[in-house]
Amino acid sequence: MLKYIIKRVILAILTIWLVATLTFFLMHAVPGGPFVAEKSISPQAIEALNKKFGMDKSLPEQYMTYMFGSRNEETGKIEGGVIRGDFSLSLKQRGFTVSRIITTKFPVSAKVGGLAILLALVVGIPLGSIAALNRGKWADNVILVFTTCGIAFPSFVVCTVTMYLFSMKLGILPSGGLDLGTSYILPVFSLAFYPMAYITRLMRSSMLDVVGQDYMRTAKAKGLSQSVCLFKHALRNAILPVVTYLGPMIAGTLSGSFIVEKIFRIPGLGGQFVSSITNRDYTVIMGTTIFYAALVIVMILLVDILYKLIDPRIELK
Amino acid sequence: MNMKNPLSFQLNVDDFLPASKEEKESLSQMRPSIGFWKDAMRRLRKNPVAMVCFWIIVVIMILAFIVPEFYPYKYEEQIKYSTYLAPFEFSEVEQARIDAGEKLFPHILGTDNLGRDYAVRVMVGSRVSLLVGLIASAIILVIGSVYGSISGFFGGWVDLVMMRIVDIIYTIPDVLLIVLLSFALEDPIRNLANVPGFKWLNTVGTGLISIFVVFALLYWVGMARIVRSQVLTLKNSEYVTAARALGAGSGRIIRKHLLTNCIGTLVVTTTLQIPSSIFTESFLSFLGLGVKVPMPSLGSLASDGLNGLESHPYLLLAPALLISLIILSFNLFGDGLRDAFDPKMKN
Numbered sequence: 001m002l003k004y005i006i007k008r009v010i011l012a013i014l015t016i017w018l019v020a021t022l023t024f025f026l027m028h029a030v031p032g033g034p035f036v037a038e039k040s041i042s043p044q045a046i047e048a049l050n051k052k053f054g055m056d057k058s059l060p061e062q063y064m065t066y067m068f069g070s071r072n073e074e075t076g077k078i079e080g081g082v083i084r085g086d087f088s089l090s091l092k093q094r095g096f097t098v099s100r101i102i103t104t105k106f107p108v109s110a111k112v113g114g115l116a117i118l119l120a121l122v123v124g125i126p127l128g129s130i131a132a133l134n135r136g137k138w139a140d141n142v143i144l145v146f147t148t149c150g151i152a153f154p155s156f157v158v159c160t161v162t163m164y165l166f167s168m169k170l171g172i173l174p175s176g177g178l179d180l181g182t183s184y185i186l187p188v189f190s191l192a193f194y195p196m197a198y199i200t201r202l203m204r205s206s207m208l209d210v211v212g213q214d215y216m217r218t219a220k221a222k223g224l225s226q227s228v229c230l231f232k233h234a235l236r237n238a239i240l241p242v243v244t245y246l247g248p249m250i251a252g253t254l255s256g257s258f259i260v261e262k263i264f265r266i267p268g269l270g271g272q273f274v275s276s277i278t279n280r281d282y283t284v285i286m287g288t289t290i291f292y293a294a295l296v297i298v299m300i301l302l303v304d305i306l307y308k309l310i311d312p313r314i315e316l317k
Numbered sequence: 318m319n320m321k322n323p324l325s326f327q328l329n330v331d332d333f334l335p336a337s338k339e340e341k342e343s344l345s346q347m348r349p350s351i352g353f354w355k356d357a358m359r360r361l362r363k364n365p366v367a368m369v370c371f372w373i374i375v376v377i378m379i380l381a382f383i384v385p386e387f388y389p390y391k392y393e394e395q396i397k398y399s400t401y402l403a404p405f406e407f408s409e410v411e412q413a414r415i416d417a418g419e420k421l422f423p424h425i426l427g428t429d430n431l432g433r434d435y436a437v438r439v440m441v442g443s444r445v446s447l448l449v450g451l452i453a454s455a456i457i458l459v460i461g462s463v464y465g466s467i468s469g470f471f472g473g474w475v476d477l478v479m480m481r482i483v484d485i486i487y488t489i490p491d492v493l494l495i496v497l498l499s500f501a502l503e504d505p506i507r508n509l510a511n512v513p514g515f516k517w518l519n520t521v522g523t524g525l526i527s528i529f530v531v532f533a534l535l536y537w538v539g540m541a542r543i544v545r546s547q548v549l550t551l552k553n554s555e556y557v558t559a560a561r562a563l564g565a566g567s568g569r570i571i572r573k574h575l576l577t578n579c580i581g582t583l584v585v586t587t588t589l590q591i592p593s594s595i596f597t598e599s600f601l602s603f604l605g606l607g608v609k610v611p612m613p614s615l616g617s618l619a620s621d622g623l624n625g626l627e628s629h630p631y632l633l634l635a636p637a638l639l640i641s642l643i644i645l646s647f648n649l650f651g652d653g654l655r656d657a658f659d660p661k662m663k664n
Contacts, residue, residue: 153644154596154599156616156619157637157640163626168627259603259604
């Protein structure tokens, strides 16, 4: 187990490094620079800014500085660099470090995203089980219609239609921001809509699979009550595919859906990321990408370990 | 003599007469043999949901590709004095012309902020979305099936290296790469469009091309995995051994035997890929990274419609609902196809 985790962590660091390197060079291949768009700025000032942020050096040199830090002229020590956890300053938001931007924006996204995941799980798992246990009956059909719609409607459709209905026509929910408790309802629902439908689908098909297994017949035959059968035998086995899906889903939802944050004007990490790309705020792009990649990889690793806990038969290797 | 005693063992001689021609024919079991495709299509035709979706797709295709050519308005045409008309409303100028006895085609969905007829814009928008879906899926089909079959067929370290590459592409947060790539590709494509022979790139729009490149770079991995797993199970079949014994090369085996045998999976996966491509395109257009103005796509139309949601909800609802309908129909049709090709999978 420990050996497995160590192996995975090394692999994860390798992947993050690869993603970071790829993003770095791709990002610099994008035409335009962070200071081009500003109008009232003289060529001398741009030069000074470039010098200040080390952008007058060659690309490989910048890469080395960004990743591994640079030698401080006075003390002679090597400082900064991503490997020491220093994501350097934002190029556009003066005086803010990238770490600070991420630590202020991420909790906002995480709060909305966390609630959405909870909603998706709490609704999706029971709905999927109900559909599977009542296969072919009306409950199954109703749930099937719901999941088909949930997978087909793009998030911006869900966002805008619910916003139009509940905040403009009925006027019962706020249409943006996060000032009130009720203003969480629409973004959380919109964010949860797709995973909810997807989890229901996964749960239904895996539950159908499990219910037909021999051990379920045995459990019933030896006189176990319906609820023990369902919760101890069926659910525990059927939930595995949902757990697999959970890893990438959690990472994606926590770091914020760009669309939902844009429409509901939530100051989260997703919106920050898109605007940093349009501004060519190189350090913020890098920081967010590395953060996001790390989040995905950590979540996938956690899910794999959770797997082992749920199903001891699985061998981690 | 006949039927005197039901228990009698005496045989009825009539039963042993030679059969007549008609009798022989009625007993023959010959039916026209049904091939793989015909069989699947027969099952598909019996599935009402899939057939309804099929006809919806056909109608939307006609609306998207044929109707705009004959429509009295053009998608980029700005009609004077007629911004933000409600559905079926005419501007004062148009009303005056109608009163003068002229016949004008109504603006079925009204007009947008620049006075362009919205119905034709939605139709052209769905043309763009459908084109993206179809072309992107074709790209994914080609790359994914070639990559997956090579990886699965050769196995060993080839498979290992190829699948690690797939894993890395899988781990890279795709949305981030899409956004970055579509920015990075904008300029090279614009430069390429100025080279003689590539002028057509300008009419298609750089945004659309970069979406295709993004799909070609990122989204074939799912297809590759599916094809690989199919090839892995198929490559040990007797007919592959037989083909090899007869001296067929690897390329021929992959093309003629393996890929033709997973044709069902390929068709189904491609069909299901179309809605997800449309989904991604609309997402990108919504963020403003897709097609170039004045060319509309359903995503960009919805994004523009968001600004006037309070006063002109139909500007948002029309493209939003149409794109949902398109994705829904393709999804359900794809499910129907899967059931038709592989009835065992149905549950």
